Amino acid sequence: MSPLRAETRLFLRSGRNLFAVILLLVLASAAVWSGLAQVDAQRTTIERVEREQARDLASVEAAQAGPEGDAGYNAYYAFMLTQDPPPALAFAAIGQRDLQPFVLRVRALGLEAQRYDSENYNAELALPGVFDWAFVLVYLAPLVIIALAHDMVTGEREAGRLRLLLSLPGSGLWRRRIGLRYVLVLAALAAPLMTGSVIAGAPATGTAGIILAGALYCAFWFGLALLIGAALRASATAAAAMIGCWIVLTLVIPTLGNTVIAGAIPAGKGIDLTLAQREAVHKGWDIPKEETFEPFFVNHPEWRGKEKFEGRFHWKWYYAMHQVGDETVEQEVADYRGALAARDKWTSRLGLILPGVGTMNVVHRLADTDSTAGFAYQDSIAAYHERLRKFYYPYMFNDKAFTRADFAQIPRYTSRVPGGSIPAGSLVALLLAAALFLWLGARKVTRVSSAQDSRPKDD
Amino acid sequence: MSPVCLIARDEWRALLRNRAGLLASGLLVLLVLVASFTSLERRAAIEADRERYQASVDEQFDQQPDRHPHRMVHYGQFVFRPIAPLAFFDTGVDSYTGNTIFLEGHRQNSANFAEARQSSLLMRFGQLTPAFVLQTLAPLLLIFLGFASISRERERGTLRLMAAQGVAARQVMLGKLLAHGVIALIIGLPAFLVLSGFAATGAAGWATVLPMIAGYAAWLLLWAVLSVVVSGLFHRSRDALAILIGVWMVGVILLPRVLPVMAEQRTQLDTNIETEIALHRKLADIGDSHDPEDPYFNDFREQVLDEYGVESIEDLPVQYAGLVSIEGERLTTGIYADSAARSSARENAQNALVHDFSIISPLIAIRQLSMTLAGSDLASHYDFLQQTEAFRYNFVQRLNRMQAELIPGIGGEDPRISAEYWQEIPRFHYQAPSPFSRPSDLIWPAAVLLGWLVALSALAAWASNRLERNLR
Numbered sequence: 001m002s003p004l005r006a007e008t009r010l011f012l013r014s015g016r017n018l019f020a021v022i023l024l025l026v027l028a029s030a031a032v033w034s035g036l037a038q039v040d041a042q043r044t045t046i047e048r049v050e051r052e053q054a055r056d057l058a059s060v061e062a063a064q065a066g067p068e069g070d071a072g073y074n075a076y077y078a079f080m081l082t083q084d085p086p087p088a089l090a091f092a093a094i095g096q097r098d099l100q101p102f103v104l105r106v107r108a109l110g111l112e113a114q115r116y117d118s119e120n121y122n123a124e125l126a127l128p129g130v131f132d133w134a135f136v137l138v139y140l141a142p143l144v145i146i147a148l149a150h151d152m153v154t155g156e157r158e159a160g161r162l163r164l165l166l167s168l169p170g171s172g173l174w175r176r177r178i179g180l181r182y183v184l185v186l187a188a189l190a191a192p193l194m195t196g197s198v199i200a201g202a203p204a205t206g207t208a209g210i211i212l213a214g215a216l217y218c219a220f221w222f223g224l225a226l227l228i229g230a231a232l233r234a235s236a237t238a239a240a241a242m243i244g245c246w247i248v249l250t251l252v253i254p255t256l257g258n259t260v261i262a263g264a265i266p267a268g269k270g271i272d273l274t275l276a277q278r279e280a281v282h283k284g285w286d287i288p289k290e291e292t293f294e295p296f297f298v299n300h301p302e303w304r305g306k307e308k309f310e311g312r313f314h315w316k317w318y319y320a321m322h323q324v325g326d327e328t329v330e331q332e333v334a335d336y337r338g339a340l341a342a343r344d345k346w347t348s349r350l351g352l353i354l355p356g357v358g359t360m361n362v363v364h365r366l367a368d369t370d371s372t373a374g375f376a377y378q379d380s381i382a383a384y385h386e387r388l389r390k391f392y393y394p395y396m397f398n399d400k401a402f403t404r405a406d407f408a409q410i411p412r413y414t415s416r417v418p419g420g421s422i423p424a425g426s427l428v429a430l431l432l433a434a435a436l437f438l439w440l441g442a443r444k445v446t447r448v449s450s451a452q453d454s455r456p457k458d459d
Numbered sequence: 460m461s462p463v464c465l466i467a468r469d470e471w472r473a474l475l476r477n478r479a480g481l482l483a484s485g486l487l488v489l490l491v492l493v494a495s496f497t498s499l500e501r502r503a504a505i506e507a508d509r510e511r512y513q514a515s516v517d518e519q520f521d522q523q524p525d526r527h528p529h530r531m532v533h534y535g536q537f538v539f540r541p542i543a544p545l546a547f548f549d550t551g552v553d554s555y556t557g558n559t560i561f562l563e564g565h566r567q568n569s570a571n572f573a574e575a576r577q578s579s580l581l582m583r584f585g586q587l588t589p590a591f592v593l594q595t596l597a598p599l600l601l602i603f604l605g606f607a608s609i610s611r612e613r614e615r616g617t618l619r620l621m622a623a624q625g626v627a628a629r630q631v632m633l634g635k636l637l638a639h640g641v642i643a644l645i646i647g648l649p650a651f652l653v654l655s656g657f658a659a660t661g662a663a664g665w666a667t668v669l670p671m672i673a674g675y676a677a678w679l680l681l682w683a684v685l686s687v688v689v690s691g692l693f694h695r696s697r698d699a700l701a702i703l704i705g706v707w708m709v710g711v712i713l714l715p716r717v718l719p720v721m722a723e724q725r726t727q728l729d730t731n732i733e734t735e736i737a738l739h740r741k742l743a744d745i746g747d748s749h750d751p752e753d754p755y756f757n758d759f760r761e762q763v764l765d766e767y768g769v770e771s772i773e774d775l776p777v778q779y780a781g782l783v784s785i786e787g788e789r790l791t792t793g794i795y796a797d798s799a800a801r802s803s804a805r806e807n808a809q810n811a812l813v814h815d816f817s818i819i820s821p822l823i824a825i826r827q828l829s830m831t832l833a834g835s836d837l838a839s840h841y842d843f844l845q846q847t848e849a850f851r852y853n854f855v856q857r858l859n860r861m862q863a864e865l866i867p868g869i870g871g872e873d874p875r876i877s878a879e880y881w882q883e884i885p886r887f888h889y890q891a892p893s894p895f896s897r898p899s900d901l902i903w904p905a906a907v908l909l910g911w912l913v914a915l916s917a918l919a920a921w922a923s924n925r926l927e928r929n930l931r
Contacts, residue, residue: 016701029649034720041723049732056736073569081732096583097557099575105732113561119570119575120728122806123555124837125719125813126575129583137714143708147701236696240479240603243704245600252490254584255591257495263504267577271512274571275537278561279519282534286524312873340577347579360580362599371579 008175011184018148025188027136032196032394035132039200042090042102046083050104053081061407069402071395072315075388079105080413084377087368087418088202092193092210093134095369098126106381110322112277112329116270117383133193134363137214138356139250141189142221146242148181149225151235153448158235164226166448167328174445175224182222183391206366206420213427219434220355226441230448250356257357261346267339273332278300278330284321299327306397316396319389337375344371344423352429361426368420380416387411462626466634467641470608474642480604485877486647487498487600491592491755495547495653498588505666509539509558517886525875528862529784532855535563538887540570542844543834545671548654549590551835554582559843562851564788564858567795570844582907589650593675594822596710598682601643602703605686607636607696609926614696619930628926630918635687643683647675663917667894669900671832677908678825684915685929691922714820715813722809729805733797741794748783780865790854799848803841810837817907824904831900834891838900842892851888857884 011017027137057078064074084102101119129135156162160161190211197207225242230236284292292306300323308315351358364370391411396400460468474480516537540558557570585591596626609631612618621631625655651672658668687704693699726847763782764770771777817823830836867875894901 003552032719037724038720041727045727045730049730052733052736056739059740079735095580096576099573103730103732105735116571117731118557118571118573120569120731120734120802122719122723122728122809122837123552123573123840124806124810125722126555127552128715128719129585131713131716131720139712140708143704151697236607236700237479239697239700243599243603245484247596251585254581255587256493258578258581259580259587262574262578263497263501267572267574268508270572270577273563275516275519277513277536278537282523282530285526285530299575299927342578344579347581350581357581357584363581411678 003172004176004180006356007180009104011180017148017181020144021184024136024144024185025192026190027140028133031131031133032192035094036092036196036199038098038130038132039086039091042086042097046103048084050081050083053105061404065399065402065404065407069404069406070315071316071392071400071406073401074402074407074447075108075315075319075392077107078410079107080378080384080410082381082413083107083415084373084380085415086374087195087420088200089206089210089367089414089420090244090369091196091200092141093363093367094130094371095134095364095367096132096371096374097369100374100377102377104381106385106388108319108322108385108392110281111382111385112273112326113281114334115378115385116274122391124191133189133196134360134367137189137217137360137363141185142246142250142356143187143243144188144220145181145218145225145248148185148237149178149222150239150242152177152226153229153445154233154235154238157233162448174442178222178226183217185218186211186215189218203420209365209422209427210367213359213366213430216430216434217355217359220430220437223288223434223437223439223441227437227444230374249354253354254350254357256326257347257350257354261343261350264340264432265342265346267336267343269332269339270334272322273329273336276332277325277329281306281322281325284324284390289317292317292321292324295324295327299323300393303393303397310407315394316393319392319396323389327353337412337430340371341375348423349428351426355430355433358426358430358433362423362430365423365426366420368418373419376416376419380413384411384413393432460542463634465627465638465749465847466621466631467638470638471642472633473686474604474638483600484646487592487596487646490587490596491589491649491653494587494589494592494652497569498547498550502542502544503793505542505878508666509541511717512537512538512559513887520884521880521881525878525880527608527873527875528858528865528880529564532564532784532858535561536854537885538847538850538889540840541889541891543891545667545833546835548657548671549829549833550586550588550590551659551833552837552840553835554578554586556837556840560847562847562854564784564855565791567799567848569852571866573681574927587655590826590833593647593650593678594825594829597679598707598711599704600646601639601682602686602700602707602916603637603677604642605639606681606690606700606703609638609691609919610699611690611694611698612696616924622736623929627923629920629923632687632691632923632926635690636684639683639687641682644676647679650675665834667834670905671829672902673749674825674828674832674905674908675910677905678821679914681821681908681911683833684912684919688915688919688922691919691926692825703779710820711822714816715826718813718823719809720819722812725812726805726808728802729798734802738791738794738798742787745790748787750844754766756783756829759783762796776867777863778866779863781866782861783862784859784862788852788859790857792848796848799844806837818910821907821911824907828901828904828908829849831894831897831904834894836900838897839892843889847887850885863926 060074060078064070064077082104086097086102090097099121101117102116103119104115108113153162156165193211194207224245228241228245229238231239299303307316346359348361351361363372365372388411394400395406520536523531542553546553554574557573559572560570561568573769585595614629618631622628631926654668654672657663658665685706689703690699705866711784748756750756760772763775763779767775770773789805813823817827827836831838861876861880866874869876
């Protein structure tokens, strides 16, 4: 019998080991199923909203677009839908998609008063965090690894076999043991993920990237388990020490980090810009019309000379006023985005030294469900909003009737292309952490072997 | 000294020798203190921010120039939800709900700028508050301190020795329970002192602080008792540890995340977009005030004319358009109220499903109890939304009435009323709801925690009987 086969039989004979691996497989499968269900629910919601939106637009068209139609009225009543359908890999890592709106309606009025609106979600359900494959990987897989690996050395010592094992000829005992456990853990994680990817039609490279991140993360934990397991004498102490590491690495430091980052980088600019934008827009009603048109022409010189109108109200002035309101708060908008981006950047930096956070970042970047994805959706809404209002300007500034034919020409939002990418830096950091701890663990185990453990057994 | 006390004293001595246990307990206490202070600071900053914003928007409202009242309906008012005093201890859903709303006529806007939406993924690892430390981490510490309490004696044979000396297994069990129960309370003590100190300064009432302390004491005792009982049920410490960690993992980490998925699958929420569209459709079904042939608004006109005893709109002493605005606002607000009620009923149904599982995962019970007492639960958020909606209706109608009553006396191309009238418009004054206004939110979780303690006590009795039999 080959040594590996013997090792496998030994492993399978232990009820606890078998239970741990099967548990991980079940949890990963449940998480994939749950992720697919959540993604499916988001798609269904988008379809439902699209149907309602089509009916709503049809009624606006009937009421506003015609031979006498006024583009200004139409632009006021025609809300346009933007949507951010879940990327194919979202099922594995849902990220912030349960909180961030994935549907938002905008109209040609000031964007800044519209783009931060929230969607309906149940805050109490969101509170504990999402249940998806990424959660199983980052939180639960280490516990399974601890269960499998904490007593590889101490268990043999407690059973009185350690000296015998060390005296056996040939090397690679620990390598075989670790390797076998590592492959089984990885298989229990990867098989459900790959099945989910096939069901969701996800790209193979993204899936492979996520599995690579998972493999490195698991390697880090096996390394840590070897290190601690070889350094301590009793299995129970080793298990306790490893659980302690798990608590510190996945619960304590991330929450501390979040507190520090949120405290150091305040995000109050969002409220500031909303308030400033309201003042700017409403002031427009109380100042001479030229004072609105002049700043408007700075970025829209093509309409200079067409601003004159009879009476107190004209839509061209109204929409110019809203645009000027947006432009007044440009700096605050940039600051607000800057603050959110800085929070994200510091999270990435924390991920460089903290494998759990790093894995979270890598997996969500590959799945395109992180803050970067949220920013991209926001930017695509802003770009669409610009197209939308520029579509209406010629009708208003040239006093052109808005007919049904024109209604059909209203630009529609096209969803952004999911932009999952490989965060090389974080992945390299993860690789280094995994390599470092595997090396440290291996070194420690070799020392145990060469030290010819001769001390009497104690607990 | 009775054998029970002796056994307890012995256990404390053993634990004092356990350096890793002492270190872990020290770290947990440190963490509670760090969490308390950062959380207090954070709460103070949030409170100051929201107060400052509220004062500045109220002042800006006063400073608006002479205007047509309808302009002020759309200028609207921003309101900020003051943060509850005890939210420093348990942030609850506060970071997940928007805390500022823009209130204007005809529209019900969403509460925006929730902290969770402005944070990176890191937020989802949890927020460092004393509640997080007590709910999530303290049970693990109690497990580590207690998993070997009885099984160790059994493994070393000291249990048999005690039996030979005439100590009953029941007394061993009681002694260990006493030892670990006291330790659980000592571990909770720093947090309880912070809470008491907070109450002593008058920042929070004892009526909420004492039940909060009682709730967490029950929660910590529960884990201490569970650890000792499981330790008494298994021959090997390792097995006891594995079982306890498993219970913690499922009850504290896994179930709270899995249950929401089930709840969302069972009950789905409408999006705001659908609500908006449905609202416009319903309004269109009621009538169109611009259509001279519209039956609903023709009836309304007749009613108004009757009321004022005049023949035509021109003879009215008030502006008819203003009255139509009042009626329109009444209709929209009614429809919004219906959909808000439907939406919160659905959310409540989702949460009720999760709460039902608190019998299996008592974390859900302590979480609910804690959030409710801290005033950071979802019900408090609904209450805030209801208050803002009532306020919105009130101030918009005040402005509409100003339009109806004052504009006819002004006339002209661009009728405006004096800015002095803006002072008469009410400002939002938030009334924090009492946590005791919804007793079921407190009684049910408290009953679950007590039920667990009772059930565990019964299990302890059974375990000591079994121990007794094994030793004879």
